[in-house]
Amino acid sequence: xxxxxxxxxxxxxxxxSSFVVFPFLWAFSTSFKTANAVTSGPxxxxxxxxxxxxxxWRSLFGGxxxxxxxxxxxxxxxxxxSASLISLTLGxxxxxxxxxxxxxxxxxxxxxxxxxxISQRIMPPIVLAIPFFLMLRQLGLLDxxxxxxxxxxxxxxxIAVWVMVDFFNNIPRELDEMAWLDGCSPVTTFFRVxxxxxxxGLVVAGMFCVIFGWNDFFFxxxxxxxxxxxxxxxxxxxxxxxxxxxxxxxSALISIAPLVLLAFVVERFLSRxxxxxxxx
Amino acid sequence: MYRQKYVFLLPGLLVLVAIIIFxxxxxxxxSFSSWDVFNPGLDYIGGRNYARxxxxxxxxxxxxxxxxxxxxxxxxxxxxxxxxxxxxxxxVRAKRFFRVLxxxxxxxxxxxxxVIWRTIFHESLGPLNGFLRAAGLSAQPWLSDATLxxxxxxxxxxxxxxxxxxxxxxxGLMSLPREPxxxxxxxxxxxxxxxxQVTFPMMAAISVGAILIRLIEASKIMETVYVMxxxxxxxxxETSSYYIYIRGLRDxxxxxxxxxxxxxxxxxxxxxxxxxxxxxxxxxxxxx
Numbered sequence: 001x002x003x004x005x006x007x008x009x010x011x012x013x014x015x016x017s018s019f020v021v022f023p024f025l026w027a028f029s030t031s032f033k034t035a036n037a038v039t040s041g042p043x044x045x046x047x048x049x050x051x052x053x054x055x056x057w058r059s060l061f062g063g064x065x066x067x068x069x070x071x072x073x074x075x076x077x078x079x080x081x082s083a084s085l086i087s088l089t090l091g092x093x094x095x096x097x098x099x100x101x102x103x104x105x106x107x108x109x110x111x112x113x114x115x116x117x118i119s120q121r122i123m124p125p126i127v128l129a130i131p132f133f134l135m136l137r138q139l140g141l142l143d144x145x146x147x148x149x150x151x152x153x154x155x156x157x158x159i160a161v162w163v164m165v166d167f168f169n170n171i172p173r174e175l176d177e178m179a180w181l182d183g184c185s186p187v188t189t190f191f192r193v194x195x196x197x198x199x200x201g202l203v204v205a206g207m208f209c210v211i212f213g214w215n216d217f218f219f220x221x222x223x224x225x226x227x228x229x230x231x232x233x234x235x236x237x238x239x240x241x242x243x244x245x246x247x248x249x250x251s252a253l254i255s256i257a258p259l260v261l262l263a264f265v266v267e268r269f270l271s272r273x274x275x276x277x278x279x280x
Numbered sequence: 281m282y283r284q285k286y287v288f289l290l291p292g293l294l295v296l297v298a299i300i301i302f303x304x305x306x307x308x309x310x311s312f313s314s315w316d317v318f319n320p321g322l323d324y325i326g327g328r329n330y331a332r333x334x335x336x337x338x339x340x341x342x343x344x345x346x347x348x349x350x351x352x353x354x355x356x357x358x359x360x361x362x363x364x365x366x367x368x369x370x371x372v373r374a375k376r377f378f379r380v381l382x383x384x385x386x387x388x389x390x391x392x393x394x395v396i397w398r399t400i401f402h403e404s405l406g407p408l409n410g411f412l413r414a415a416g417l418s419a420q421p422w423l424s425d426a427t428l429x430x431x432x433x434x435x436x437x438x439x440x441x442x443x444x445x446x447x448x449x450x451x452g453l454m455s456l457p458r459e460p461x462x463x464x465x466x467x468x469x470x471x472x473x474x475x476x477q478v479t480f481p482m483m484a485a486i487s488v489g490a491i492l493i494r495l496i497e498a499s500k501i502m503e504t505v506y507v508m509x510x511x512x513x514x515x516x517x518e519t520s521s522y523y524i525y526i527r528g529l530r531d532x533x534x535x536x537x538x539x540x541x542x543x544x545x546x547x548x549x550x551x552x553x554x555x556x557x558x559x560x561x562x563x564x565x566x567x568x
Contacts (some may be wrong), residue, residue, distance in 0.1 A: 020385055
């Protein structure tokens with residue numbers, strides 16, 4: 001009975017693991033292929049089944065028949081990090097306010113304001129895409145990094161508020177009250193007492209901002225044309241009828257690599273129990 | 281002193297309102313205009329866009345298809361995510377390795393992985409049909425058959441987002457108190473009974489939350505569809521977002537697509553609210 005149970009358990013784990021790994025292995029193998037190796041059918045093992053070539057990886061930096069993705073890569077880094085940073089700053093401040101003070105405007109209370117922030121995640125991107133398009137055109141920010149940062153702030157701030165409200169609610173109020181008794185104003189209390197104790201929350205919130213910012217495609221796709229290209233757009237544009245599978249695979253792997261590393265960070269938080277409080 | 285409280289809330293709130301509310305109000309206005317390529321600008325044509333939408337079967341079909349797609353994938357993600365979370369929550373070798381591995385797909389860019397998946401599903405050159413042929417089965421037209429294309433999109437969605445369920449549910453499992461398990465052990469309850477009478481009831485609230493978050497995200501599905509099938513074959517995998525995208529940013533019928541997207545938003549809000557209420561009543565209530 002016990003051995004049967006163990007067998008089922010490890011079979012399930014291995015099955016799911018292979019399903020998870022499968023696309024990465026395929027992409028990794030494909031990134032070393034040439035046109036010949038691709039068109040001769042599905043092959044996996046270099047040297048044995050096909051002659052490996054570095055063509056796919058070379059083409060990433062402007063080699064023959066490829067696209068230079070270093071420009072889009074830099075753009076993605078700039079947009080993701082500036083939008084995440086701004087969202088995290090504004091979101092953390094708002095979350096602290098919502099967690100510590102009472103706001104009232106007519107029938108609107110704190111819970112409603114918090115809900116307003118979080119509910120922005122319900123908004124399907126397509127609903128916002130058209131007005132964003134017209135708004136950015138009006139502002140002259142279409143096809144620019146600044147325009148994308150602006151849009152991403154709206155996308156990411158709800159995430160930051162959501163994580164941080166919960167986080168601040170779990171920090172005992174006595175901490176603030178002690179600082180107030182010592183004569184600190186709310187603003188100095190926040191910066192001197194609360195913020196230094198908020199690193200775990202900030203890391204989790206920042207991480208989610210970076211994940212959702214880096215992985216967005218739709219807004220980058222609809223709000224830019226040729227001047228400004230973010231990474232996902234550059235890679236999808238390789239996906240045409242005559243797709244260069246080798247450079248596609250190489251660029252896909254290199255663009256998901258930084259976030260895959262985040263999986264280790266998330267797991268670390270999970271093991272320490274730091275996520276249970278940060279995610280509801 | 282308490283005046284300072286606005287210093288915290290207002291910057292964020294105002295920025296969000298400025299970026300979202302004004303465009304949204306503008307969309308309401310545009311939905312009553314005939315703005316398109318030939319006639320750009322804000323005129324007023326009353327509810328004609330909404331009347332056209334009412335008769336637009338393609339729109340309603342896309343909405344129905346989206347409901348099936350979102351409902352089915354989220355349910356499968358929940359079952360798989362819960363099973364995986366239970367597996368690595370218990371006693372397993374290389375626990376942390378499996379946890380990291382299972383989290384990885386949600387970190388990857390959905391469109392980029394969809395591009396890779398598209399090569400996997402490729403009829404003659406893809407590895408999936410390679411496996412089928414090696415197993416003596418016939419190759420399948422994964423992306424050009426209506427049913428299979430739908431299944432393919434589901435597979436990719438499940439691959440990508442089961443980790444998210446897994447993460448939330450595992451975080452939940454790890455925060456559970458130990459006492460009920462000791463009590464169950466003393467009562468001599470087996471693993472199945474322990475799960476249904478101890479674990480599942482305690483996980484009900486988290487389950488509802490996780491399912492809702494995933495339903496909200498799944499109701500926006502379009503990138504996977506755009507990259508893998510472009511809504512095809514025919515309209516077999518066309519979701520609401522993708523159809524509105526075609527009408528709005530490809531045909532540039534801004535007025536009409538504005539009315540479509542507002543209706544879509546309202547339907548989503550209403551149905552998600554109902555689903556939330558029903559789930560909370562069914563699952564969470566009997567705990568308290």
